[in-house]
Amino acid sequence: MDSCETGKTAGIIIIGNEILSGKVQDSNSFFLVSELRALGVNVLRISVIPDDIAVIGREAALFSRSFDYVFTSGGVGPTHDDLTMEGIAGGFGVPMMQHPSLETRFRRRYGEKLNEAILKMALVPEGADVVDFDDNSFPLVFFRNIYVFPGIPRYLREKFLLVRERFRTACFFLTRIFLNAEESEIAALLNQIVAAYPETSFGSYPIMDNPEYRIIITAEARDRGQRDAAVDKLLGLLPKQIVVRVE
């Protein structure tokens, strides 16, 4: 495929005091951006916010209006600090409701061991729906364009991989140019190309401690031809001796 349609946008909300206090290092946002990128979805923002109903509600409503898809991580479970569902309900001004298929599932699974804490996990904002998997995986709850994932990395990954294909959209074409130079030496030249090829998005990253190259330039576009034209022009202007390789 030589050309891509304009893709979808997404925002990611990581919910949890444990991340903001340095007790746990978030790996879910990197997993999600990498997956979404490969699916052609353009992630425009990641927010890490506390376990606070009002903050969750405001962020969820803002992200839902701003992006095509919203992914949340964390704050689902039976304890007092699991506030994501209540936060979303508050942000959209809808009541909470016991979701019938979730409740049925819990009653079947836990039988006599069922208690209030487990039933709390069947409480969702009114209007939420679920994607059902097999009997072993807890369903994925979504509300409008907001997909609610658990914070435990293994569960988030398993669940995302089960639904990833529904988010596939257009692709990106990326070239990386490895240079042995200082950024300040090539900045003026790069700026010319950036201005001349507005459909191609350029990045310039200084690299430490590599014996071969000191900068990686990235050039990325949704259209292969546009990307190729921009890269060819840039390579034509760069001094030959600083170009280490092109990928």
Added chain:
Amino acid sequence: MDSCETGKTAGIIIIGNEILSGKVQDSNSFFLVSELRALGVNVLRISVIPDDIAVIGREAALFSRSFDYVFTSGGVGPTHDDLTMEGIAGGFGVPMMQHPSLETRFRRRYGEKLNEAILKMALVPEGADVVDFDDNSFPLVFFRNIYVFPGIPRYLREKFLLVRERFRTACFFLTRIFLNAEESEIAALLNQIVAAYPETSFGSYPIMDNPEYRIIITAEARDRGQRDAAVDKLLGLLPKQIVVRVE
């Protein structure tokens, strides 16, 4: 010290398309939250945003109003995608200016090799000031309560460690309780304690694949006595056989 004053708050803004597109995994926010926590600073939000002047400006102004300290990472350097300074200037409606001591430093360091791209790195929002280190380290630029750090992890760390003491404030007291139980079994009991001890902040984290314990409960307060009272009460109510250890 058995009691701590109410500490300061902070927000972290990570700037860079490379993070949002999964090309680079952010490690700066984890470094900063861990350091700030140890200094007694309460990080309330992390935002990852694109290299976009308007977005940077809005976020910087919002964070500056909302938190005592703001730390930005990324978007400083000589290339077209280094927009943090311009973004901050835009967000506060101030012009850019050539900072005299930065300019002097660059002229001394680069001599005849000085060019426009290097001089761009001396451009800061009017009203910005610098913390000077020795001659080998680029100064730290700050604008009001916003501290502007480079995105390269090694530079960010070096620079932060040089200024960290100016952010030290009150401390936190933390206890971790390791339990061999399901969250749903202890949720009701934990909720009682959460309600009874509002000054202590509790977390409950399910742990996978550990042969000894399946939950870590954290209890954290700025006052040691309040934390101890809450932990003692909780330990008194939990069934003895599920408590693996307390740290």
